[in-house]
Amino acid sequence: MSDPTFRAGFDAALETTINTALQYDPATRQRLSTLDGKAMALDLTAPKLQCCLCIEGDQVRVRQQWEGEVSTHLGGSALAFVRLIKDPDATPAGLGVSVSGSSALLAELQWILSGLDIDWEAPLAEVIGDIPAHSIGGVLRDAARWLGDNLNRAPVMAAEAISEEWQLTPPQAQFEAFVDDLAEVSLATERLEARVRLLQEQFSRREAE
Amino acid sequence: MKDRKTTHFGYQEVPVEEKAGRVADVFHSVAARYDVMNDLMSGGVHRLWKRFTIELSGARRGQTILDIAGGTGDLTARFSRIVGASGQVVLADINESMLRVGRDRLLDRGIAGNVVPVQADAQYLPFPDNTFDCITIAFGLRNVTDKDLALRSMLRVLKPGGRLLVLEFSKPQSKLLEKVYDQYSFRLLPFMGKLIANDADSYRYLAESIRMHPDQETLKGMMADAGFVDCEFHNMTGGIVALHRGIKP
Structure with a gap:
């Protein structure tokens, strides 16, 4: 197990960055305070990291462990998660993010952070x-x-x-035409194979008679 | 003539009844600059050690927390935010000077309402049985005269299922780190104490008391002997500090 000091340092740095940024957007901070007491667990796959974002007043706390109630569990890459939070129109499924628990907290967070305007x-x-x-x-x-x-x-x-x-790779149009041709050849081969099999069966039946 | 019972005060052997007074003198002396010195001595890392302690406490809204040897109120301030208005944090310290500095500092930061400062001896905690959901003692246990008595007192006031967290200096896990740490503790630390707080002796005592404190496994055994179950410890910064956790059955 790695030294907890490093992980605590990482969490503290992330938390300070988030809250310092929020400090310069009072409107978002105020909206965030409506979620006071809610917690969202993140299971990041790239990088491999588990943490919990807890809303405390108008601040965000980053915790390695949280034994209180967790409203939403999210799983996916850090990049997908950032895109999901930033873009109110993004959907978890579209970004490969798994969601369990209530998705209401995620929707509220997306709405709040869509108006993020840090001065x-x-x-x-x-x-x-x-x-x-x-x-x-x-x-x-x-x-x-x-x-x-x-x-x-x-x-x-x-x-x-x-x-x-x-010219390291073919142009996209040429590649797409090639893929179409390949698909057509593949289908034609399958049809031919089926026809040969049919003929073989007919031939075998005649021989048996 | 009957032999007088003694205990250690740093590297010195002193009569048991004298230790509390001597420790009190040390903390009266360092109280005013305790935070500055903590930051300087640990390079700010003590904040990360305390952060991990908070995480392992599992503290939640509405709970009652006892922060023993709470000193200048670092942990209390964080617990106060977590437990909210429906919870309560008791900031306890045997030393009046430390408690006053802690209380004033919390008030200056607007932390009040759910925090109660209490001057209390960890060996004889003045609370009813089964009062607290969680007890923390950060960098305080090594200064307690009778550690076993203090652990049993903590067990008594914890609710069943409640947690005790002991954050304390411990034994570095690598020989190299131990040598570097020794040099730092016995040469640089008293020098810094002299420079910043004009009190080299108090900081020499701090270094000596760390060496006299039980190592990770011994303290874990002491907690189990006192009646705690599921005792475990987490080494931090190579074992310079260890966080022990035990549950009241």
Whole structure:
């Protein structure tokens, strides 16, 4: 068994990050307080980790063990879980997340976090003042938008480069046509096989007569 | 002439009746800077040890918790949030100075209503039988004169099924870590005590008392002897600290 100190450190860091972020979105924090006392158990598969998120007042507690009542159990990858929580239209089944217990808590949490709007400028303004914080915030927002756009386009661009520029794989249309042809050949082979079997049976019957 | 019963105070042997007074002097001396020193001495890791203790306590809303040797109220503050308005946390400490610092600090943080400070000796807990759902004693048991008596007293005031959690310095599991830890405890710790709290002797006592405290298996046996069942311990930070848990049958 690993040293509990490390796990406690990880949980503490995660909890501090969540609550520090919530500190700069009072509206979400207030909505969260309506779930006071509720707990959600997470069984993450990638990375392998089990924890429990407990709502205490307007804060989230991350616990390795929780012996109180758990409203919802979720199982799946961390990435799928983050997407599920962030996107109110996402469904657990669509992301490969298993749900047991009440799904109402999950739905409420999805609704609350869909309105998450953290004012990242506020902590910066506390240190360096409003005007420099706003200028830096603007630059960071532009950078984040640019990064987000590029990250969204990255898979498509990478696929194009691999197939069109470097020609390491066939283009998608060519590949799909190949798959269709292959399926057709497979069906034709099966039909031929069935026909040969039928002929063999007819031939055997005649020989027997 | 009848021999006087003695016990250890760090590496010294002192008459049993003197130990409580000497320990009290140490904590009167360090109370004001206890938190700063804790953070400095452990590099803040004591917060993680206490966090794990809270998790294993299984404390829930509405429960009654006793935090013995609660000192400056770290565990009490966290329990207070967990048990909520319908629960209660008793912050107990034998040392008036520590208790006053703890109570004031909790009030400064707005923690009140479900917290009751009580000056109490762990050996003779002033509570009725079967009162508490959970008892914690963090870094306090080694300072108690008669540990067996204290464990039995804790058993008495716990409800059946209730848990005792003893968080205490213990024996490092690796020889290398033990050597490093010894150097740290007997050289650096008194130096830091002198620098920060202007009190090297108290911090030397803390280091010595840690060495005199029963190791993991011995303490587990003591808990079983006192009447606790399902006794277990978890080593933390290589065994520098161990968290023991026992259940009242």
